[in-house]
Amino acid sequence: MDEALRGGTGTYQKLENGVLVPSPELFLRVAATLRFSDHHLRIAHLDLFRTDPVLSAGPASPHWHRWVRCHTETAYVCSPAGELIAGNDAFTQMFPSGRPPANMTEWALLSAEAREDVLLNWERDWAPYLLADLRLALARHPDDPTLRELRDAVRNDPRTRHIEDAPTGIGDEARRLRHAGRGTITVRALTSRTSDVTVVTLLSEGQG
Template sequence: MPRADREYQGLFERYRRRRTRKDLGLEPWSLPLGKGGGKSERIRQVDVDTALQGGAGTYQKVRAGRLRPSPDLYMRLAQLLGLSPEDTAIGHLELFRAEPVQPPAPPSPYLGRLVTGQREIACAITPDGRRIAYNAAFAALFPGGQPPVNLWRWALFSPDAKDLLLDWERAWAPRLLTEVKLACYRAQLDGAAARLLSEVADDARLRAIEETGSGLGGASLPLHHPALGDGTVRPVPVRATGATVMTFIFEPGD
């Protein structure tokens, strides 16, 4: 079989050949007597249209490059054919130059080992800010060594945050809002992320903050360290499956 002209076409065909008719909710079809008779679970291209409940010939046109799928059609085909999250993202990026919105994925169980092995201040959080893991350097920022259960909610809504995040209104809040919105919109199928976005939108104090359009990455922000005093912190957010690893590079002041 000749190689598909586009990556997403090849992905669709690869997964179509792996699936069975039962996977698509279709009954086996009868083989002609000249081919031995019996039943077959093989999925033909026309069967994809049947399972898709779309127009006749839709999948064949997509496969042949005569129809460029819309984002909705692409995601329906990806789900129907059982593409992995990674392959779904590859095809979507090729077609639309953007990552697709996908169902929430569980964070890696090894994030704790990754974070606790760091020397710098570090934690791992879900898109809505819930704490997954943290190291001793991160715990040392908070009274009694007990970090908040939800980093985003603490940073945005808790009055105590201003004791640590200096110049909160002008330095931290504009970037925090952008960072939180970006994380939540990337995970907009996550109910907890959607609830946080709604609460942010309903908060009059946060609505008064003028955002700069930049998140935490690359910023240099004032921070009061309980043990080391006032200084500057440079946040480094790194996306992982179902989570963000936040590293804070702290430099004490003079």
């Protein structure tokens, strides 16, 4: 067991006896070696470190399509890297083209449609917070190839490379957007994240 953990002689015995408190890295090696389920991994990680572990994204549930259809507010679900999984009718109708993008993070940060037509005051009210969210996603999933490509793209883009990250990501502050189906509206973004998906609801506060 010590060899599997890449620790010194007696490492596992010290862990079992409570003599050694593992680092997060050592704990994850123990969990992988003993084949903890994700559920028990979360419980043990919270017990030891008071935080959730960062887990690799798994396959998204096919039932997200049903979930978004239950909402009248603009709602969508994407992967941690921004890849679109599901969106409701209000979401689809938001885009002037009528076609949602394959990747919401790429669209919001790099597309002319988002910058010029949909996300109003993009450079001030949207981009710094979207960049902060991208940085957080990269910290959680540093080896994700899509996130790494997006990081390189925003670094090389003439507009985004000069924008500083905000102190926080997109929150529920009021922002304005031009919804192709509903006109110019003020929205508040409510975001929930798991290891597998990011769920976003844009609560409309009416025209404005």
